[in-house]
Amino acid sequence: MSADLITEDTMADLPRLNRTLRSLPAAPVRMVHLGLGAFHRSHQAWYTEQASDAGNWGIASFTGRRPDAALTLAAQDGLFTVVERADAGDTFSVVGSIVEAVDGADVARLAGLLAVSQTAVVTLTITEAAYLANPDGSFNSAAPEVVADLAALGGAGDPVTPLGRLVLGLAARRTADAGPLAVVCCDNLSNNGEVARQSVVGMANAWDPSLAEWVSANTSFVSTSVDRITPRTTPEDVAAVAAACGYADSSPVVAEPFASWVLSGDFPAGRPRWEDGGALFVEEIEPYENRKLWLLNGAHSLLAYAGQLRGHATVAEALADPFCRDAITAFWDEAEANLPAEGLQIPAYREALLARFSNARIAHHLAQIAMDGTTKLRMRAVPVLRAERAAGRSGAAAALMIASWMDCTVALPPLQDPLSAEVAAVNADDESGRVRALLALVDAGLAADDAVVDLMSSLRGTTAVA
Ligand code: CS2
Numbered sequence: 001m002s003a004d005l006i007t008e009d010t011m012a013d014l015p016r017l018n019r020t021l022r023s024l025p026a027a028p029v030r031m032v033h034l035g036l037g038a039f040h041r042s043h044q045a046w047y048t049e050q051a052s053d054a055g056n057w058g059i060a061s062f063t064g065r066r067p068d069a070a071l072t073l074a075a076q077d078g079l080f081t082v083v084e085r086a087d088a089g090d091t092f093s094v095v096g097s098i099v100e101a102v103d104g105a106d107v108a109r110l111a112g113l114l115a116v117s118q119t120a121v122v123t124l125t126i127t128e129a130a131y132l133a134n135p136d137g138s139f140n141s142a143a144p145e146v147v148a149d150l151a152a153l154g155g156a157g158d159p160v161t162p163l164g165r166l167v168l169g170l171a172a173r174r175t176a177d178a179g180p181l182a183v184v185c186c187d188n189l190s191n192n193g194e195v196a197r198q199s200v201v202g203m204a205n206a207w208d209p210s211l212a213e214w215v216s217a218n219t220s221f222v223s224t225s226v227d228r229i230t231p232r233t234t235p236e237d238v239a240a241v242a243a244a245c246g247y248a249d250s251s252p253v254v255a256e257p258f259a260s261w262v263l264s265g266d267f268p269a270g271r272p273r274w275e276d277g278g279a280l281f282v283e284e285i286e287p288y289e290n291r292k293l294w295l296l297n298g299a300h301s302l303l304a305y306a307g308q309l310r311g312h313a314t315v316a317e318a319l320a321d322p323f324c325r326d327a328i329t330a331f332w333d334e335a336e337a338n339l340p341a342e343g344l345q346i347p348a349y350r351e352a353l354l355a356r357f358s359n360a361r362i363a364h365h366l367a368q369i370a371m372d373g374t375t376k377l378r379m380r381a382v383p384v385l386r387a388e389r390a391a392g393r394s395g396a397a398a399a400l401m402i403a404s405w406m407d408c409t410v411a412l413p414p415l416q417d418p419l420s421a422e423v424a425a426v427n428a429d430d431e432s433g434r435v436r437a438l439l440a441l442v443d444a445g446l447a448a449d450d451a452v453v454d455l456m457s458s459l460r461g462t463t464a465v466a
Pocket residue numbers: 188226227228229230296297300301368369370376
């Protein structure tokens with residue numbers, strides 16, 4: 001049936017996707033995930049489905065702030081369709097590795113699962129900002145969310161941050177003497193295993209120092225570089241799945257065909273054979289991490305800010321604009337000069353990125369990428385800008401990413417950001433010192449450097465179409 005013919009009525013006549021329909025048994029829970037969203041489903045859940053031992057590795061996946069995704073997924077026994085969207089067309093496959101979809105507020109279930117030794121792995125996609133890290137990567141124990149969660153952990157209610165909930169679960173594991181496990185950070189942060197370690201141990205320490213000791217001794221924080229472009233699912237995607245597959249799936253996920261997962265660290269209680277789906281286990285992750293964070297995510301942020309200022313809505317649209325494409329090429333040249341030449345195949349990686357970004361069938365919205373700029377720019381622009389300046393060069397292309405963000409904070413409706421109040425205060429009060437004050441929210445060291453502030457000021461306003 002054509003997707004145009006799918007209406008609410010025809011959808012109601014279709015069988016609902018579930019385990020009985022697909023004769024798919026549920027694997028026992030051995031993994032817990034925090035951050036049940038589209039990317040988790042197209043990436044970690046998809047990789048787990050590809051493992052030859054998938055039958056032993058069920059995932060209990062918890063939502064963040066809202067229960068909605070858990071409710072819709074639970075109604076179809078955790079099953080969902082992955083739509084791999086290539087230029088040439090769509091392919092559809094059902095993923096069954098999520099065996100429990102749980103409201104994140106159900107901390108009793110989280111604690112119950114972490115308290116059994118067969119739970120071996122916790123994966124995290126909680127967003128960069130949720131690690132509540134200071135710019136140097138250390139844990140910000142003074143953040144208001146932390147203070148509120150500490151009161152909750154002390155007996156005033158349930159914690160609400162992912163860190164607070166995880167720490168509560170780890171305390172239950174210690175009490176049950178259920179042994180060591182691995183925490184696998186799947187957020188786009190440099191050195192993400194170490195950031196996760198500092199934040200989880202920091203949160204535990206602020207509550208109960210003896211728990212922090214237990215966590216340090218019993219938790220392996222695995223660093224990973226994750227990659228798969230996964231835009232938000234639209235009603236048209238739901239109709240396309242119904243038309244092509246003949247069942248009703250309220251929660252399909254659309255992703256590009258490409259996927260990559262590089263991991264480094266120990267799994268003391270075991271893990272699925274993710275290598276069967278192409279995951280790579282390495283000793284030294286930093287070069288892979290920097291390649292992905294700078295070349296892919298850096299280009300994304302540059303497109304998100306410069307592209308929106310120039311009136312574009314999606315990555316593919318922005319990339320078709322020669323101004324944006326030149327800006328990306330210049331930024332990639334700066335990034336590449338600071339990556340090891342050996343082993344990373346940068347020219348091929350850049351070529352592949354251009355092809356991935358220009359997949360016009362994936363409507364990847366710039367507004368989605370533009371969120372949380374102060375945190376993202378620290379990983380994506382600042383290291384390249386610093387490295388270029390240390391090498392005696394200007395870093396103008398990396399600086400343009402930050403300058404475009406500054407322009408967006410004035411030209412666009414307020415962007416979601418952990419520092420949105422500070423951004424608004426700067427824009428209201430500080431006309432003359434605006435560039436320095438906004439830069440200080442991204443990186444205090446750079447903001448103290450007059451030459452960088454001058455460079456940034458000279459780039460402001462150069463992106464927008466005249
Ligand atoms: C994007 C990433 O939203 C963003 O900030 O840059 O989510 C990006 O699509 C993924 O990292 C791709 O793997």
